[in-house]
Amino acid sequence: MYLNTIQASYGARKKAKRVGRGIGCTDGKTCGRGHKGQKARSGGFHKVGFEGGQMPLQRRLPKVGFTSRMSKFSAEIRLHEIANLEADVIDLQVLIDNNIVPVFSKKVKLIRSGSISKAIKLKGIFVTAGARELIEAAGGNVEA
Numbered sequence: 001m002y003l004n005t006i007q008a009s010y011g012a013r014k015k016a017k018r019v020g021r022g023i024g025c026t027d028g029k030t031c032g033r034g035h036k037g038q039k040a041r042s043g044g045f046h047k048v049g050f051e052g053g054q055m056p057l058q059r060r061l062p063k064v065g066f067t068s069r070m071s072k073f074s075a076e077i078r079l080h081e082i083a084n085l086e087a088d089v090i091d092l093q094v095l096i097d098n099n100i101v102p103v104f105s106k107k108v109k110l111i112r113s114g115s116i117s118k119a120i121k122l123k124g125i126f127v128t129a130g131a132r133e134l135i136e137a138a139g140g141n142v143e144a
Contacts, residue, residue: 019031019032072104073104073105073106073107074105074106074107074108074109075095075101075102075105075107075108075109076108076109076111077095077100077101077108077109077110077111078110078111078112078113078114079110079111079112079113079114079115079116079131079134079135080113080114080115080116081100081114082095082100082110082116082120083114083115083116083117083118083120085098085120088121089121089122089123090120090121090122090123090125091122091123091124091125092105092106092108092124092125095108095125107126108125108126109125109126109127109128110122110125110126110127110128110131111128111130111131112128112130112131112133112134115134116134116135116138116140117138118138118139118140119138119139119140120135120138120140121140121141121142121143122135122140122141122142122143123143124143124144125142127142
């Protein structure tokens with residue numbers, strides 16, 4: 001196949017409608033534009049969302065909320081979720097492999113929720129002050 005041999009399939013390219021060809025044609029005289037008005041003129045258009053001077057919908061509605069584009073790449077886990085893991089060192093890859101955080105996570109933060117009894121070692125995971133306190137009390141440690 002060559003670029004110069006590619007053709008559109010039959011019926012894919014419709015002929016343009018020829019308007020203004022007299023009264024015998026469906027679209028003669030006014031060419032299907034009706035009589036007068038802004039839309040009947042050549043170059044007569046208005047911006048998207050214009051409502052004839054009425055306050056447009058996108059300006060009438062309140063602006064609420066904000067969703068960070070970075071939130072897709074960050075995850076939050078709780079202490080009791082990592083208590084059952086069998087790994088020596090818990091890092092981002094271990095959490096992804098055990099389906100605790102989504103695959104596309106780049107940052108993970110551990111929060112104090114639940115309890116932990118065994119000593120664990122965290123590497124490359126953000127930790128809240130309360131969670132760090134419980135981990136160190138159980139004999140574990142946190143590396144940055």
